[in-house]
Amino acid sequence: MKRFITLFAAVCACAVLVAQEITLSPDNIDAVIARMTLKEKATIVVGAGYKSMLAGQFGFKVPVPGAAGMTQAIPRLGIPAIVLSDGPAGVRIQQTCTGFPIGSMLSSTWNTELVEEVGEAIGAEALAYGVDVLLAPGMNLQRNPLCGRNFEYFSEDPLLSGRTAAAYIRGVQGRGVGTSAKHFASNNQETNRFWNDSRVAPDVLEALYLRGFEIAVKEAQPWTIMASYNRLNGIHTQQDRWLLTDVLRGRWGFEGLVMTDWTGKRDTPAQIAAGCDLMEPGGASQTRELVRSVKKGELPEEALDVCVRRVLELIVKTPTFRGVPRSKAPDLEAHAIVAREAAEEGIVLLDNDGVLPLKASATLALFGVGSYQALPGGTGSGHVHRPYVVSLASGLQTEGFQINSYLSDTYGGYLSKNKPKKTFLSGMLGSPAAPEMPVTRELVEKAASSDIAIFTISRQAGEGGDRHMEDDFLLSEGERQALTDVSEVFHSQGKRVVVVLNIGGVIETASWKHLADAVLLAWQPGQEGGSALARVLDGAVSPSGRLPVTFPVDYFDLPSSAHFPYNYSGRSTMASGGKDREKDVPNVGYTDYAEGLEVGYRAFLRADAPAVSYPFGHGLSYTSFEESRPVFSGDTVEVTVRNIGPVAGKHAVIIMNPTLCAFGKTRVLAPGESETLTMKYYAENR
Ligand code: BGC
Secondary structure (H helix, E strand, O other), rough: OOOHHHHHHHHHHHHHHHHHHOOOOOOOOOHHHHHHHHHHHHHHOOOOOOOOOHHHHHHOOOOOOOOOOOOOOOOOEEEEEOEOOOOOOOOOOOOOOOOOOOOOHHHHOOOOHHHHHHHHHHHHHHHOOOOOOOOOHHHHOOOOOOOOHHHHHOOOOOOHHHHEEEEHHHHOOOEEEEOEEEEEEEOOOOOOOOOOEEOOOHHHHHHHHHHHHHHHHHHHOOOEEEEEEOOEEEEEEEEHHHHHHHHHHHOOOOOEEEEEEOOOOOOOHHHHHOOOOEEOOOOOHHHHHHHHHHHOOOOOOOHHHHHHHHHHOOOOOOHHHHOOOOOOOOOOOHHHHHHHHHHHHHHHEEEEEEOOOOOOOOEEEEEEEHHOOOOOOEEHHHEEEEEEEEOOOHHHHHHHOOEEEHHHHHHHHHHHHHHOOOOHHHHHHHOOOOOOOOHHHHHHHHHHOEEEEEEEEEEEEEOOOOOOOOHHHHHHHHHHHHHHHHHHHHOOOOOOEEEEOOOOOOOOOOOOOOHEEEEEEOOOOOOOHHHHHHHHOOOOOOOOOOOOOOOOOHHOOHHHHHOOOOOOOEEHHHOOEEEEEOOOOOOOOEEEEOOOOHHHHHHOOOOOOOOOEOOOOOOOOOOOEEEOOOOOOOEEEEEEEEEEOOOOEOOOOOOOOOEEEEEEEEEEEEEEEOEEEEEOOOOOOO
């Protein structure tokens, strides 16, 4: 009887607790957790599904249509649902948002202050439109040029990746919106992406694939981290306690929440036990699995409580919870200027025999569909619904150049008949680029009435597929022939040829660059790309970008090429919606990172290494700079830069010893002017 009374009293006490009114606030999280039922706990760690992502396609009513995901609300405890949205080059929602340059271009600026400004602008748009956490930056290492998502990532070097990511995170979070540094970790290919096992030796993992994340966590504390789809040394990262708890939290002091990447559902209780706090986009079966597992005693409720606490700690920081007004009217004009400036600074002048900057009187023949229909970014979750995209042709016209109208009409006619294929998901993921127009010798001869040829080579990729060798890393036969014809015809008349690369990742350049007098790497430069390019071409801006990645002579010079599945049959990206899209093969497939530390420029440090086409850090200018000898003091290094050339420009200082140890960027220096940069020195970058 006594036992029965005690039990009855305990049940009543619990009932009173549950019934008692309490609403979440930053200082009562424990009390809220104490009042949550098991089902509520298992609900708060599971997202609200695909509704917000597919709102545009199915007309669902959600706070932010097109946002990748949400959490679930528990109104009785005053817990609101929060909104998570991609992505790296701008906010990816149904609403149009500013399209910024891709990750590889932001890192090409070597200007962390500028990247922070880009982050601030993206954060301001996220805030204005109702987003709480931005699913960016993407910061996996660019291990191999054929990874379909390299455009979203920063570099082949972890220090440049980590510091660029930290700047981006500071910018966004400075606006009171969270970030999610992704994809943690070793997610360096798209082939078999849900299952592939990245097999990486422990020292290589630490030095390369974890290092960038470590820097970003220690220097900027992202509110969240997104665990990747792949496995790492046999274990899915989303359920790897060593990675998510021992390393990330224990060793690096990460204070935030870990969420899953989308789509690939895993063993939910194992994820919770590992310290993966939030399942996105989430499904009811995951909540049921958790409840069942706790009831059966397989998952300790305390482990679930740890994740619940982290979700609640995230929620109370968000603008939605704090009731920050959403203006729906960010300053898009100001952000377009930031996008243009970032593009101007990220453009890399690879070669120039003096043809650039262009003379104002020059008349121009523009070849390549990309000259008229610029590719501002990649597809997939890195896509942005931009309000417009400035093409190179219109950028040059705005700068006052005469464009060959016969050629532009020919391209215009072709493009109107060869529109990019739209699919059901195009609005969400972007469309693949228009196919390249075949160019006849006759057309080239007609166009040679202009003074200078500009030949744009375009490449696009996106999540869900890796790039391929033919017609992608290599020029297609058509492109090669067209460039040869343009080069022969223009050069035979004493005229010059400029190649513009509108690409998201490294391509082969060694076999054809002699055909051009200048090569300009425009990356995928966002909505203002055409204006930025035109201003660099005409010398309004002196180029100051430098390569964040190596351009090898031959793909097979890269040691990782022996272990990258470039000939896998799933060639097209999700955005193509094609039948041959990603074919996932459950539980098979691994990638041996057997090249060890020999990734990117690290593979070319040995004296007997093959030559490269353009090395890491390469980038020309219209002026010249003199750097003083570096002066080391504690963990900083000081370098004085003087502009000893004819025009104003910025300069990026890059200190390699033999790997990247420090970098910084000057302001615009007028001829004769100098600036002393004090930079943090990272002796441990191996
Ligand atoms: C991508 C993530 C993205 C998520 C939500 C996934 O397929 O890998 O980078 O944030 O979708 O859109």
